[in-house]
Amino acid sequence: MTNGLDHTALKAKQRAVREGFPETMGLRAHRAISWVGRAEACGEDYDARFIFLWIAFNAAYADEQEFQAVAPGERAAFMEYFDRLVALDQDQRIYKALWQRFSGPVRMLMENRYVFNPFWKYHNGIDGFEDWEERFKTSARTFATSFQAGDTARVLSFVFDRLYVLRNQLVHGGSTWNSGVNRSQVRDGAEILGFLMPVFIDIMMDNPNEHWGKPFYPVVE
Template identity: 30%
Template sequence: MTDQLTIRDLRRKWKPHKERLGAQGGEHGHPTPIRFHRACSWLAEIENLTDAEDNDRTLIYQWIAFNALYGQWDEKRQEPKQDKTSWQDFLDQIVSLDESKYLESMLVENKKLVEAILDDEYLSKLFWRNPNQGTARQARRAKFASRTWYLEEKWTLILDRVMDRIYQIRCQLIHGAATYNGKLNRRSLKRCVMMLEHVMMSVLQVWIDHGADQDWGPMCYPPQG
């Protein structure tokens, strides 16, 4: 299982690519190692949290790490591109590169967790547009749809739907729509933290084994000075 690796293990695996690409970098360095370094720096900080149950900060750090990989710079508007489009395009690319089937294996191993997330109305945009029993039932239909997706091996679709649910709670935290270490939706948050850990470890494995020489697009805010 990929998530048994530590950040130190991943950095060790990445080192040959880092050195090779570093020699090719321009004035501010090659963007691919910079993205990887930024992502790992935030994931490493999770390992340093004194409270292992600090799921609020854990999920925020996890998403920042993910954003370091997927973030795209809009060269025309001179600002970062829209989050959702960027991470969806990124995951499409990652899945297409995943010859080792890290993500497929991860989704199969964590099918129950995937179903639990898709069965949680509090992680659904549809529910929050008009919270009631009817929209809650509609929001939970994704769980049953996912069983067909698994049979048809629609890994990109499953990943997209799960990440969309995680993005919902990420937005609640980032935009101040939740209380730090509050009492509500703790189970939802815990599931998202668990899932995002699995996703990030699998994505980084694909990045190392199959993505070192890919063009990951214009990086946001390259190092200066």
């Protein structure tokens, strides 16, 4: 992992600084780091890596409010989390990763209709999505504008919109393990998440007193 932030490095940092963590932040970091470690053990099993990294993402960002609404506003929760991360990312590590290392995979993800939610709604016969192609083009244009403008939080929201469709395909049995179909987005998704999640966790550990939310599943004796 070229950012130098693997499970071992994150765990060592957590042990060094966790005494100053609020209890909820300590639990959040501990859980997220554990799933990053599990993802690393998957090697080139990109399906498994992606799923374990998504669990790490959930451990890092989701709070009790996510589970209280009838239809959780996950996109809004993503944006709130991304806004906070980007504001605290003084070295612009997230932006540099997206712009320099992952600009190709990110653009490929944005140009892939198979991870665009309206495409699937149309193909599943849901009314109101006959214009999915126009929506797809509009999304691509808006993403490009945000990317050029350096609006990192907005870029993250676009990327995670696509990754969320991929997450649903895998978790809900909508794809075959190690399938030759749509392999590129699973591989790229795992690589993008594998780089970003340790950075997200590292930023959180550098700012433990920010309001990262209360985990819905605390440790109960």
